[in-house]
Amino acid sequence: MATALQENPRIAGHGPARWDESPILTVEHLTMRFGGLVAVSDLSFNVGRGDITALIGPNGAGKTTVFNCVTGFYKPTEGRTVMRHGDGLQAAAIEDVTRSGLRFSESGSGGVFLLERMPDFEIAHRARVARTFQNIRLFGGMTALENLLVAQHNPLMSASLFTIGGILAVPGYKQAEKKAIERATYWLEQVRLTERADDPAADLPYGAQRRLEIARAMCTDPLLLCLDEPAAGLNPRESHELNELLKFIRDEHGTSILLIEHDMGVVMEISDHVIVLDYGVKISDGDAKHVKSDPRVIAAYLGVDDEAEIDVPEIKHDVEEVIEEAEELAEADKAAAQRKAARAKPASKSARAKAAGRTGGAKAGGAKTLEKPATTRTAKKAAEPVKSEVVVKNAADYPGRQPHGTRKPAAGAPDNLTRIKGIGPANEKKLNALGIWHFSQIATWKAREVDWVGAWLSFPGRIEREEWVKQAKTLAKGGATAFSKRVDKGEVPTSKATPKRNRGKGGKA
Numbered sequence: 229m230a231t232a233l234q235e236n237p238r239i240a241g242h243g244p245a246r247w248d249e250s251p252i253l254t255v256e257h258l259t260m261r262f263g264g265l266v267a268v269s270d271l272s273f274n275v276g277r278g279d280i281t282a283l284i285g286p287n288g289a290g291k292t293t294v295f296n297c298v299t300g301f302y303k304p305t306e307g308r309t310v311m312r313h314g315d316g317l318q319a320a321a322i323e324d325v326t327r328s329g330l331r332f333s334e335s336g337s338g339g340v341f342l343l344e345r346m347p348d349f350e351i352a353h354r355a356r357v358a359r360t361f362q363n364i365r366l367f368g369g370m371t372a373l374e375n376l377l378v379a380q381h382n383p384l385m386s387a388s389l390f391t392i393g394g395i396l397a398v399p400g401y402k403q404a405e406k407k408a409i410e411r412a413t414y415w416l417e418q419v420r421l422t423e424r425a426d427d428p429a430a431d432l433p434y435g436a437q438r439r440l441e442i443a444r445a446m447c448t449d450p451l452l453l454c455l456d457e458p459a460a461g462l463n464p465r466e467s468h469e470l471n472e473l474l475k476f477i478r479d480e481h482g483t484s485i486l487l488i489e490h491d492m493g494v495v496m497e498i499s500d501h502v503i504v505l506d507y508g509v510k511i512s513d514g515d516a517k518h519v520k521s522d523p524r525v526i527a528a529y530l531g532v533d534d535e536a537e538i539d540v541p542e543i544k545h546d547v548e549e550v551i552e553e554a555e556e557l558a559e560a561d562k563a564a565a566q567r568k569a570a571r572a573k574p575a576s577k578s579a580r581a582k583a584a585g586r587t588g589g590a591k592a593g594g595a596k597t598l599e600k601p602a603t604t605r606t607a608k609k610a611a612e613p614v615k616s617e618v619v620v621k622n623a624a625d626y627p628g629r630q631p632h633g634t635r636k637p638a639a640g641a642p643d644n645l646t647r648i649k650g651i652g653p654a655n656e657k658k659l660n661a662l663g664i665w666h667f668s669q670i671a672t673w674k675a676r677e678v679d680w681v682g683a684w685l686s687f688p689g690r691i692e693r694e695e696w697v698k699q700a701k702t703l704a705k706g707g708a709t710a711f712s713k714r715v716d717k718g719e720v721p722t723s724k725a726t727p728k729r730n731r732g733k734g735g736k737a
């Protein structure tokens with residue numbers, strides 16, 4: 229059987245691996261339905277041999293579903309997933325296996341494996357695809373070393389000839405056991421856990437448990453390592469160490485890596501190839517540089533919680549432009565107000581007396597006078613569409629109507645708009661620049677305002693899909709949504725921490 233190292237064109241000096249020329253994994257027209265829900269729709273992509281490939285996308289985009297299909301945890305509704313050992317596309321061999329109804333064919337150092345036809349244990353041990361999970365799944369009561377030995381259960385069982393050969397310590401078994409311990413020791417060293425080899429896995433710190441999971445997967449000697457959010461919960465130092473570990477696995481062992489990750493720092497730094505999903509559909513596919521500047525990716529990420537981690541110069545430019553316009557306007561208004569004040573005559577005696585009378589009335593009448601009902605004129609004014617205080621130069625270029633915005637938030641404190649699902653920190657900045665600070669403002673938007681904002685933020689339709697207005701109505705009344713509760717619990721990173729005392733009413737941060 230060829231090792232990953234021998235198969236890696238990067239290491240063999242054949243130049244950089246190109247995922248379409250030398251794919252280790254090919255996903256073709258993959259569709260996964262759960263009842264009426266299409267979690268993944270007609271998805272195709274290649275994972276390059278010896279590459280680190282990242283699968284990214286907003287929450288619910290379908291990433292884990294793809295992983296579950298590739299690793300045999302789900303049987304896809306439609307589509308073909310091919311794992312290749314050995315060089316080249318092996319197109320003829322793949323067609324032969326597909327037609328024959330077999331699950332795989334192996335020849336010498338090569339082989340093609342139709343993963344959708346194989347059970348998960350066979351995908352792991354025969355197709356040599358290993359995985360880790362979003363939630364750590366170590367054997368907590370076993371030591372770190374034992375976890376790595378259990379991962380090698382298969383070769384040990386084969387060596388014992390599936391009999392009591394292990395207990396009798398037949399030579400083949402002894403040799404296999406020695407190899408298993410050597411491999412486990414090697415990987416413990418690589419993930420810097422040698423000192424903790426005899427500690428129960430559950431006693432290890434979180435970051436160490438994540439590394440141990442990767443070590444355990446590597447003990448199965450995979451050609452493709454699938455990692456589901458390996459950086460989740462890691463601090464910046466641990467994330468950096470993870471990057472180094474993954475690059476080491478790729479460069480020194482030639483293992484191809486398919487990675488789901490929300491941490492864009494990790495994705496952009498180490499990925500050779502990035503595939504972006506949104507609502508189960510591929511929206512971008514290329515190297516990190518290409519994907520980072522793809523407008524479809526920017527639009528998709530504008531709506532999610534971790535968008536701040538994406539470097540999107542286009543947004544910065546937009547925001548700066550709008551803020552600049554707003555500042556110019558404010559300056560002009562201030563100058564006009566000063567000119568008007570200078571021109572104004574001092575108030576007449578009768579006007580002063582009238583004003584004094586009103587004040588006196590208020591004092592005498594107490595709350596009744598202070599809570600004077602709105603006049604017909606003010607009520608009428610409130611019903612009319614109000615011209616926004618924040619003027620956008622090209623407002624007319626967008627469909628619909630610019631919503632009313634105010635230069636300053638009421639009572640000096642804006643709401644935490646990122647408590648609305650679909651508004652991330654970058655969007656919040658753009659909305660603030662537009663004078664939108666409060667849930668109550670978004671709650672008043674009608675279809676025309678939604679159209680305008682959708683076009684201005686460059687993602688038509690998204691606001692309706694995410695139901696910003698509905699969420700804003702609930703939040704404006706001091707209620708909470710399932711998403712805002714997750715933000716309040718700190719499960720979703722946002723631009724600012726929501727203090728506990730403010731989580732109820734309005735959720736000001």
Ligand SMILES: Nc1ncnc2c1ncn2[C@@H]1O[C@H](COP(=O)(O)OP(=O)(O)OP(=O)(O)O)[C@@H](O)[C@H]1O
Nearest residue numbers: 262265266267285286287288289290291292293294
């Ligand atoms: N077993 C299942 N049964 C029903 N629906 C499911 C199942 N697994 C996933 N889904 C749905 O499929 C969609 C995609 O989910 P998936 O977990 O693949 O997304 P994801 O991109 O991995 O999200 P996240 O980044 O939040 O982990 C979601 O709408 C989810 O609710």
